Amino acid sequence: MILCKVIGSVWATRKDEALTGVKLMIVRRLNDSGTKGAEEFVAADFVGAGVGEKVIVATGSAARNACLDKEVPIDATIVGIVDAVELQDN
Amino acid sequence: MILCKVIGSVWATRKDEALTGVKLMIVRRLNDSGTKGAEEFVAADFVGAGVGEKVIVATGSAARNACLDKEVPIDATIVGIVDAVELQDN
Amino acid sequence: MILCKVIGSVWATRKDEALTGVKLMIVRRLNDSGTKGAEEFVAADFVGAGVGEKVIVATGSAARNACLDKEVPIDATIVGIVDAVELQDN
Amino acid sequence: MILCKVIGSVWATRKDEALTGVKLMIVRRLNDSGTKGAEEFVAADFVGAGVGEKVIVATGSAARNACLDKEVPIDATIVGIVDAVELQDN
Amino acid sequence: MILCKVIGSVWATRKDEALTGVKLMIVRRLNDSGTKGAEEFVAADFVGAGVGEKVIVATGSAARNACLDKEVPIDATIVGIVDAVELQDN
Numbered sequence: 001m002i003l004c005k006v007i008g009s010v011w012a013t014r015k016d017e018a019l020t021g022v023k024l025m026i027v028r029r030l031n032d033s034g035t036k037g038a039e040e041f042v043a044a045d046f047v048g049a050g051v052g053e054k055v056i057v058a059t060g061s062a063a064r065n066a067c068l069d070k071e072v073p074i075d076a077t078i079v080g081i082v083d084a085v086e087l088q089d090n
Numbered sequence: 091m092i093l094c095k096v097i098g099s100v101w102a103t104r105k106d107e108a109l110t111g112v113k114l115m116i117v118r119r120l121n122d123s124g125t126k127g128a129e130e131f132v133a134a135d136f137v138g139a140g141v142g143e144k145v146i147v148a149t150g151s152a153a154r155n156a157c158l159d160k161e162v163p164i165d166a167t168i169v170g171i172v173d174a175v176e177l178q179d180n
Numbered sequence: 181m182i183l184c185k186v187i188g189s190v191w192a193t194r195k196d197e198a199l200t201g202v203k204l205m206i207v208r209r210l211n212d213s214g215t216k217g218a219e220e221f222v223a224a225d226f227v228g229a230g231v232g233e234k235v236i237v238a239t240g241s242a243a244r245n246a247c248l249d250k251e252v253p254i255d256a257t258i259v260g261i262v263d264a265v266e267l268q269d270n
Numbered sequence: 271m272i273l274c275k276v277i278g279s280v281w282a283t284r285k286d287e288a289l290t291g292v293k294l295m296i297v298r299r300l301n302d303s304g305t306k307g308a309e310e311f312v313a314a315d316f317v318g319a320g321v322g323e324k325v326i327v328a329t330g331s332a333a334r335n336a337c338l339d340k341e342v343p344i345d346a347t348i349v350g351i352v353d354a355v356e357l358q359d360n
Numbered sequence: 361m362i363l364c365k366v367i368g369s370v371w372a373t374r375k376d377e378a379l380t381g382v383k384l385m386i387v388r389r390l391n392d393s394g395t396k397g398a399e400e401f402v403a404a405d406f407v408g409a410g411v412g413e414k415v416i417v418a419t420g421s422a423a424r425n426a427c428l429d430k431e432v433p434i435d436a437t438i439v440g441i442v443d444a445v446e447l448q449d450n
Binding site: 204223241 | 361362363406407408416418419420421422423424425426437439440441442443444445446447448
């Protein structure tokens with residue numbers, strides 16, 4: 001999983017039917033210091049994450065394990081909202 | 091999922107049978123400002139996306155969940171046509 | 181899927197039994213202008229692609245959907261031979 | 271699988287239910303000399319790895335084979351704690 | 361699949377039970393000229409590859425198709441030992 005910050009959302013009227021009602025957020029990968037990374041992508045949200053929050057994102061087939069409907073065409077899902085990150089990097 | 095712009099299409103007569111009738115588009119990954127990114131690849135299209143449109147692309151095994159036939163050799167599918175992107179990146 | 185050029189082949193006598201008889205080609209990822217990209221890898225070929233041809237390669241679990249035997253240890257397969265690429269990138 | 275060093279942990283109260291009780295560590299990819307690499311991500315831990323330890327991390331669908339519950343939204347798992355790495359790179 | 365050179369091995373006593381008895385090698389991705397690439401990772405070996413040998417490595421879910429036990433947490437497997445690579449890159 002990767003640490004990301006939610007930076008926005010995306011809207012699509014014409015889409016795969018299985019995506020109806022799914023909240024699609026734009027997330028940006030964070031590096032360990034919590035500063036901006038380079039990578040941005042779209043992740044489904046089922047935990048109620050808001051813009052600006054730091055989140056844990058699962059990718060690939062794992063992303064669908066967080067969906068009620070396993071047949072959705074989703075490859076990235078927000079699976080947790082970060083309370084704290086403890087780093088001890090010596 | 092990733093945000094892309096449809097920039098073209100690709101034609102192949104000799105191909106895996108399961109790809110018969112599947113529209114294969116060339117898409118380019120967008121960065122958050124909607125400007126050109128560096129990454130281009132081929133995505134199947136089942137939502138009727140046109141060249142020039144901004145789309146949401148699902149990759150990996152998720153891509154096949156957007157296909158009627160789950161046994162197709164497809165690893166990227168256009169799953170939505172973007173109406174709007176809202177970014178609030180502070 | 182990604183656009184590649186077939187640039188060679190690889191031979192292995194000692195290998196996983198499921199790969200017996202499978203033609204393994206070396207392919208190089210193309211960028212949109214059809215010029216050389218940086219990425220090279222090995223892809224199975226079931227459509228009869230020749231060295232020098234431009235092809236469509238499916239990767240990941242999708243690659244096995246192009247194989248008769250779904251239990252092969254194959255993560256990249258040539259699924260089409262490109263006739264034409266139309267690009268309209270404004 | 272990739273060699274990583276455990277550099278910290280992440281806490282999330284609001285999360286996917288299947289992640290309850292799962293220890294989520296932050297790991298950093300190592301290069302062959304055991305020095306710091308650039309890539310950091312979150313991996314589930316079921317082998318009791320501690321911060322500072324060098325570990326083997328499985329990614330993608332393989333990560334869930336190390337979980338009792340295969341339906342967890344987990345895409346990276348610590349599957350071993352490294353005793354020794356022998357390199358003979360000529 | 362990717363071409364790699366076996367450059368070492370890794371030992372772990374505390375590990376996922378399914379990895380007991382599995383030989384874990386460190387491999388380095390080769391570029392087309394057979395010279396050193398930048399990428400190194402851990403791959404399971406069931407074909408008896410030795411350090412210094414050039415091998416074909418399958419990644420992702422494909423890697424487990426080369427394992428007797430499909431439930432192992434393995435995402436990369438050596439599936440062949442290279443006899444020859446023929447390149448015709450014009």
